[in-house]
Amino acid sequence: MRALREVPRAVWLLACGTFVNMVVSVGFAFVFLYATGPRGLGAGAAGVLVGAGGAGLVAGNFTGGWYGDRFGHRRVLLCAAVVAGVLLAAVPVVPTPALYGVLPVAQYASGVQRAAQSALVAVIVPEGVRRQAFAVVRAAANGGFTVGPVLGALVATRFSYDWLYVGEGVGSVGLAWWTARVVPAGRGGMSRRGRSGRGEGVWDALRARPAVLVLLPAIVVIDIVYRQQYSTFPVFLADHGMDARVYGTLLAVNGGILLCLEVPVAVVLRKRSPLRVVGVGLVLVGAGYGVLLVGVGVGSAVVMMALLTLGEALYKTTATAYVADQAPEQVVGRFQSLYAGASISGVVLAAPLGGGLYAVAPGVVWPVCAGLGVGAGVVVLVVGGGFRPRRPYPFPPPGAAAPSTPPLLGAPPAGPRRS
Known part of the structure; x- marks a missing residue:
């Protein structure tokens, strides 16, 4: 299908890495059971832990793009994925009280990674192809998460909850390695305006x-x-x-x-x-x-x-x-x-x-x-x-005359299209 062939190869490869990462990214779905089971916490304390992790995830999503605009989206994705991976892999040896600090920070880093990946796709894909590109990445993520919880439940019941977090940590570091290979260092960086701090x-x-x-x-x-x-x-x-x-x-x-x-x-x-x-x-x-x-x-x-x-x-x-x-x-x-x-x-x-x-x-x-x-x-x-x-x-190609009256709310702002 021609529309899908327009999606850059780097996005397809990034989607493959996302699928694999999502298959093993199920630890957070089992936090409550892990906390009330092997860790011996009460339901209230486990709820606080889950809530703190969720707050960290949301905060990471809200701030990840700020880091990317300043330091480059590819670089931020790599750093955040490694930080999240190391912290998650260390969960089995972290004392229970320390989980209230480690898990929210790990989820914060995961949120930063998510926002950075979204921005990375946005900057490496030309306008007019982004819907297909984001759909490909989302389909890969949904496919991975469809398989992941089933495998996670099997691992938790047959082996140990600890292995869920080790696997998720390894998967996060693996995604950083894969992204570094499939997205060239010259792509997904900050814009020239971002480097200088000038611009809107x-x-x-x-x-x-x-x-x-x-x-x-x-x-x-x-x-x-x-x-x-x-x-x-x-x-x-x-x-x-x-x-x-x-x-x-x-x-x-x-x-x-x-x-x-x-x-x-x-x-x-x-x-x-x-x-x-x-x-x-x-x-x-x-x-x-x-x-x-x-x-x-x-x-x-x-x-x-x-x-x-x-x-x-x-x-x-x-x-x-x-x-x-x-x-x-x-x-x-x-x-x-x-x-x-x-x-x-x-x-x-x-x-x-x-x-x-x-x-x-x-x-x-x-x-x-x-x-x-x-x-x-x-x-x-x-x-x-x-x-x-x-x-x-999509909207008129570069070089088209800008409207002489303000655009409708749903229309894009006047000015040249970004590629």
Whole structure:
């Protein structure tokens, strides 16, 4: 397929390394069991440890792009991956009290690595190909994480939880080694403006791109809504007589749809207005939770998960590429960091907000989720021009005349395109 052939070879190779790394990056998913099992912590103390690690991950995503703009995205990715790998591999020999410092720092480094990788893809891929490129990397990550938890559970039960962290540490260092080989040192560095410190600052750039300022809060809202499937949703299923086997099957539906559709969807819709695609995706996520208002059963749960996953396939890749396309050269990393942090904010916020509401008023959770999701999508659609005819995406090639009037909120800023 021609659209996929346009994705640079370095991105395909980076996706291969991401797949392998994600297969072994399951330690954090087992932290609670590890803390309450081999480490002998109580549920409350284990919850604090998990929360601290999640906060570190989100903080790393928010700040990784700042480092990349200053020191180079490739260099930051390599350093962060090595730091995370060394700390994770050392977990088995770290005293239990020290875990409260080691795991959050390791997760912070993992977050920096994630943001740096996203920015690295953005700078080595030309505009107009980024949707396909991000879809390829995301598909590799999703594929790896589909396999990883199954293997992780096998290793933990047959051998030891310790090996999960050793494996994840080795995988993180291995990703650094692989990235150093497949991405040349001259690529993924800071821009000339970044080196000199001159050029448009990140806040000035955001103010000049109000659509991005609207999109980022919408992504925070939808991530909190989307991640209810990992917290309140399984409790809801259990309360209605559906056990862990049903929940596991639903997660398999999620992974299967993503693996089959995410790349084709990105290719087919690559010339569509990005904010329209994102807006429809957010509406579908909200509509998925709305299905639970119709009735409770396996059928409605499957439809709900299918809508959530289709919405994810529409909005996540497209929004990532859109933010990259909107970023001036000197702040690509910071734009990607803002998006990366917003896109996983639910890791910290979803469970306490959703769980607290479910404990007080369980019947209110799904109407709220549906309303927030659909509302966020409608806002993005309005900002992107709604359903009014718009000029196709991608935008005119270099040399095209700049508009004489201010662009619509959903349109890119005037000026030369970056390659």
